[in-house]
Amino acid sequence: MTSLPALPTAKKLGLVIDLDVCVGCHACVVNCKEWNTGGYGAALSDQRPYGADVSGAWLNRVHSFEVMPEGGEIIGEVGEARIVHFPKSCLHCADAPCVTVCPTGASYKRTEDGIVLVDEEKCIGCGLCAWSCPYGAREMDLAAGVMKKCTLCIDRIYNETLEEVDRQPACVRTCPANARHFGDLGDPSSSVSIMVAERGGIDLMPEQGTRPVNKYLPPRPRTPLAESAHQLAKGEDTSGATGFFAWLDGMLDRI
Amino acid sequence: MHPAASIIAFTVLSGVGYGLAAVLGLGLLDPTAIATKVAHISALALISVGLLSSTLHLGNPQRAWRAFSQWRSSWLSREGGLSVLAFLPLIVSAWFCVIEGRYLAPIGLVGSVLSLATVFCTSMIYTSLKSVQAWHTRLTPVCYLLFALAGGTLLGGMFGAAGGGSVTVVLVFALVLLIAAWAAKIAWLRNLDSLNPLSTPESATGLGAIGRVRLFERPHVTENYLTNEMGFRVARKHSAKLRKLALLLGGLLPGALVFLVLAALLAGAGTGATAVLALAAAVFSHIVGMLSERWLFFAEARHAVMNYYGG
Amino acid sequence: MNHTEGVALSEPIADEVRKTTCYMCACRCGINVHIKDGKIRYIEGNRDHPVNKGVLCAKGSAGIMQHYAPARLRAPLKRTGPRGSGKFEEISWDEALEIATGWLDNVRRDDPKKLAFFTGRDQSQSLTGFWAQQFGTPNYAAHGGFCSVNMAAAGIMTIGGAFWEFGAPDWDRTKLFVLFGVAEDHDSNPIKMGIAKLKQNGARFVSVNPVRTGYSAVADNWIGIRPGTDGLLILAIVHELLKARRIDVDYLVRYSNATWLVIDAPGTVEHGLFARDGEGKPLVFETVTEQVVALGSKGARAALSGRVQLPDGRFATPSFQLLAERYLDPKYAPEAVSAETGVAADSIRGLAAEIARVAFDEAITIEQPWTDVHGQRHEGFVGRPVSFHAMRGLSAHSNGFQTARALHMLQVLIGAVDCPGGFRFEPPYPKPVSAHPTPHGRAEHFGSNKPLSGPHLGFPRGPEDLLVDAEGRPTRIDKAFSWDAPFSVHGLMHMVIANAHAGDPYPVDVLFLYMANMAWNSSMNTAGVIRMLEDKDPVTGEYKIPKIIYSDAYASEMVAYADLVLPDTTYLERHDCISLLDRPISEPDAVQDAIRWPVIEPDRNVRGFQSVLIDLGARLRLPGFADNHGKPLYKDYADYIVRHERRPGIGPLAGFRGLQGDRAGRGATNPEQLRRYIENGSFFSAHIPLEAQFFKHANQAYQDFAVRMGFFDTPQPVTFQLYQEALQKFRLSAEGLREPVAPETHRQRILDAFDPLPDWYRPLGEAMVDGQEFPYHAITQRPAAMYHSWGSMNAWLRQIHTANVLYVPGLICERLGLVDGDWAWLISHHSRIKVPVVRMEAVNSSTMWTWNAIGKREGAWGLDRNVPEAQKAFLMNHLIHELLPPRQDGLRWSNSDPITGQAAWYDLRVRIEKADKGAVSEPHFPGLAEPDDELSSPEELRYGQEWAQ
């Protein structure tokens, strides 16, 4: 099963992440951990949870980047440095190197929906798939010795014990800023595909040739406030209080 | 990349082990000599220890057998499969040599080919990773194969000398292979040093259109599996020192010793204890050199994921 | 494929779902707690809940780890070692309650003011306040004084309600949203949901904040203002709007005091006050008949400008003229404020232009007839879809009250208060100041063994309502409602320990604290506070603050300083009540309240604090808690929630009242009430009729609704008070014109700050220190994934913020040769801290900052001793003194807003010096012995492993 599906999967379930609204709150991070530590496969363990070098397995993490326009000034309104919060989990790549490197067949891509999964019963914990993933989307669970990764909440999205509205990934359901969207990116008429088309959604590291399913919507362009500066004074001659009060009396008559 | 001791030990030991096995498979040493028998056993031992140590880093070694199943796509699986396959001719060859004092060319040659093929697979595990640009070059298998052969011929020379046979040819090979291996390695390092990063923080985030991208805050403050595994960074000045050390111990010193022994041999001296000792020293030095070479192989390689971690 | 068959796709999540209210912060979202095998399997947001509509933040999602944290207290504790050692013995509840009753009984009999009862993060102030009132001490308040009283007081005094619990932007309709100084706030999830809506609707979102992270990071426009100067920015916008005549005159006339005549008689006792008729009704100038008439006279068209003669011969001017003249002054022009604020003039002008354009050119109307409180019918609600929100970035400065007032004034000028698309009130607000009580706590208000004669907190109408003695000295331990801070309507919790230690105005016997980590992150000058708590009277050998009772749920730093610890449950183990009497969760469209209930039974010897307080009340035989025979009136808090009545028919919960459970607001108590709440998802929501949803301050239908719901007994419309008469009264006292006259020491300070019109003055701390010596600002921000100190005992949250660093603007780094990972000394007039630094560009160039409350004391919170939280992380608090530097006369003012007493956390001025590399931040304190030291923390956690297939 380590070979990728022979034909590209028709259905490409995945996430669309909107960098224009992500406020970096980590809600998706913790909710993902919470859902998955009691869900699919082994628990997501934490080592030395109350100690100095605490660490744990997480399937989704939020990084923050500072973006400096080349030669941009630092203070002001446009062209200035900005922070972009950046959530990242498995991108369920169409050409997933993590699948082909796996020696055991534990790592596989589902033909029916393109989800990349690890069959933990087969995983020997060699770590090679994590090495092969340029995105850092796979993390070994050190307690169980098996590879963990985003399952696209497969135990939610098809879960018939859940209400229809709740059949979506935990991170999507919990995101307070609605920065995460779930759907079929293989279907050009799906809401996520339309969103990607409209907002110029992008692939991460296209040069790695992984052809990720997940897409990122870049921050929208901004219009500086200063562009509106001229609008205000136009029209009325407004020098001094006298003129102002004269105008005011006129206004009162209109009420 | 994190230079894990088990993997370094594995690639170095199994590398020279397979190299030695390949040399033995060519029948260059006297199969009746005790030293050759020891050489066969050593080759198997080196390979076995190497393979065993490679399972040390597995999360679930008890399921290691599953790793043979995906030979159609996975170089790791191929390596695993071949390593087991190679054992068959190698054990048969060893059997014939140790018990019967014989060399069987067909089986020996099959053993050589499978040994080198295994080393090639090992190297391809790394080479195939686009995520680690330093490794993703054809020079990687060339280095692995040449180093395995250089180490193998060195060891072969030592065992040959200890067995009292003629080792001139082997030693000439050793010298040539050492030079070739280091030439390849230097080319590999040049390649590494001149790499234009395939992926950058800009391409990793897709934010290059807005400007220069720099990590502001990590997702979690302390280290995690990814940063431990892929976030290893070695200081430039240390790596420069280690590179010199690797070249000195792994190439120049053993090369010089081999050269001296060869010179002595050509000058008519016998393969006495001094020669054996000199060659043993060369082998030892080479292995130490290779350990540091392999350490650097990992330590200097930058993983694409570090674009997300500011490394 | 056979793989798929191996995956269990349709496992039920758990055995049972219990719906309650989150308390990982005070936002109070609805949660579904999934219980499996008696343990918590999963916590998710409740989709039906009006606050979070299904979403859940990082903290809420980490509830499992909060609940099972090893740092939880296990039993009542009695101190055995010296204070601060952390040495305790476990005692029984009986013993603990006996000790507490003994201490409190003595105080109540001998001198009730010797109890100081202050509460922190709690949401049961209606109970704690009621208890304190029945006890009879004047010394009670919650934490609002160090939190956001500037915002609350300015909002209520100006428009009858404030941001946060009392109002919210109309997220669905607003087209321009301006956010001032908010990193996270208590509307944690709603703000994020709101920002998502703005983005979806294509609205513009402007953030004014020195730091560009979080919400500011996604704002369409970021204004990286210099801290403490927002007042100037806002007034410059007002200047521009006035100049361009882009104000809502109709709205002003209708809803504000703009037309009220202000007496112009300098040097007299009524100068600057409103002219009133015999009944106290404000006078206006009627332009048709050209007569001075009482406000509300039929058909009067009141003037907004002019100078008129009053019947008594004095002259007066409509307050609006004073306002307009003030802000039209060129000193408020964008160019004039640009240098001070660090904001380009064109950006200010652009913001003003956008506000004007959206408010007036993009006005919206909801076609819904309604009638105002004057009986006038309107065909629809006109909306000015510009909204604002602000919090501690404005509030936590010593000029924050006036700044917050300026912002509310701006909203009124453009007609954007409680209109469609603007800022909207949440019931029970708006509420005029006149509907609030005055403060109680003067000597005549209390005495031995009797209740305080009225509520502690309220709004003074003038100097006559101050809580001071005949000499003008404060009667409360925190000096609230004294000349120091007359409108300290939430008290000054940050001054309690310092004042009690100094015995100024008097010493106390028992300090009773609840849910406030005063020995650490909620105090200014933490090291000093620790010394005060440890300090003993050299003569008696007794601690200067003799007895400290503290209720916490976790092994916090403050626990180590208590003499008696009352261990609380976690939020999943107790009843709580989020009440309309307190800080409710209403929405602009609906009246709402909520409960918590024990979805998990405690497995330790702990009790919900409110139940303990009720028990203590009964033991002390406080009226309201015990009957005449001393028999307890309530079994526990759950019983109190259901049966307590504040006024007939009005209890802690508004929902499911009446014998049938069908009454909202007013109604008989209903024994089934809690069950009904639980069935309903632990909340109650009653929709406001559409015709009552806007202009609530003047909407007859809303006023009637409010009376029906029991917020008031009679309608209480609000007239927006742009011009603040109460402040002018203090100025008159400061001029010596009005009785009681202000003490000499306070006069200048009052004259400088108590402007009846919002104005800007340099923050007191900044004005007093040398700007050359301390050229930079240092502030903190709330991290979204941590609630103050509560996150570090949480195995998941602490991985996100294991340590903090100081973010330093790039230019300063370059000047000092600082690179990431270097250490620096950050130095204020008071102290210095040694901290790790990281460079940042997206920040105001004179401002450094860090995440709040990540630094922990070694030995606390159930963490190993060598954790980054205790070694590398740090608190900014050490640099912030509770007092300002001494003045020439040696007097030291508290580091607070002179009007409200709001702690001025963000006035801090610093300089920075490169330090040697370090491993440990400084100051570093000796480690605490944990109450449960023998309980070593686990090496590994595999939560949920038993459920793995």
Ligand SMILES: Nc1nc2c(c(=O)[nH]1)N[C@H]1C(S)=C(S)[C@@H](COP(=O)(O)OP(=O)(O)OC[C@H]3O[C@@H](n4cnc5c(=O)[nH]c(N)nc54)[C@H](O)[C@@H]3O)O[C@H]1N2
């Ligand atoms: N430098 C700086 N300092 C600041 C601020 C700042 O911005 N900068 N902000 C200030 C502000 S606005 C505030 S409100 C304060 C907040 O500061 P504090 O009021 O001290 O708040 P916390 O540290 O969150 O929590 C107080 C205590 O509540 C305990 N607790 C948690 N859950 C429970 C429970 O269920 N029951 C009981 N009984 N106790 C519980 C915790 O263990 C903790 O000891 O900090 C202030 N300090």
Ligand SMILES: Nc1nc2c(c(=O)[nH]1)N[C@H]1C(S)=C(S)[C@@H](COP(=O)(O)OP(=O)(O)OC[C@H]3O[C@@H](n4cnc5c(=O)[nH]c(N)nc54)[C@H](O)[C@@H]3O)O[C@H]1N2
């Ligand atoms: N996750 C989380 N949520 C919380 C809390 C928490 O600890 N964690 N604490 C709760 C509490 S008690 C409170 S009081 C609220 C407070 O909520 P916020 O008001 O969001 O509190 P702060 O984080 O102090 O944010 C103040 C913001 O103002 C900015 N600022 C500082 N000075 C100035 C200034 O002069 N002008 C302007 N324009 N901005 C300035 C800071 O950069 C910061 O972004 O949050 C509550 N919500």
Ligand code: SF4
């Ligand atoms: S929950 Fe949403 S807003 Fe928060 S970090 Fe995740 S994607 Fe961003």
Ligand code: SF4
């Ligand atoms: S993101 Fe990484 S783990 Fe996920 S499919 Fe792509 S390569 Fe594999």
Ligand code: SF4
């Ligand atoms: S760690 Fe597991 S899933 Fe990954 S490559 Fe190895 S066997 Fe496959």
Ligand code: SF4
């Ligand atoms: S889809 Fe599920 S597993 Fe993947 S990141 Fe979101 S919550 Fe985690």
Ligand code: SF4
């Ligand atoms: S904002 Fe988060 S922590 Fe606060 S109540 Fe809501 S879910 Fe809980």
Ligand SMILES: [Mo]
């Ligand atoms: Mo606060």
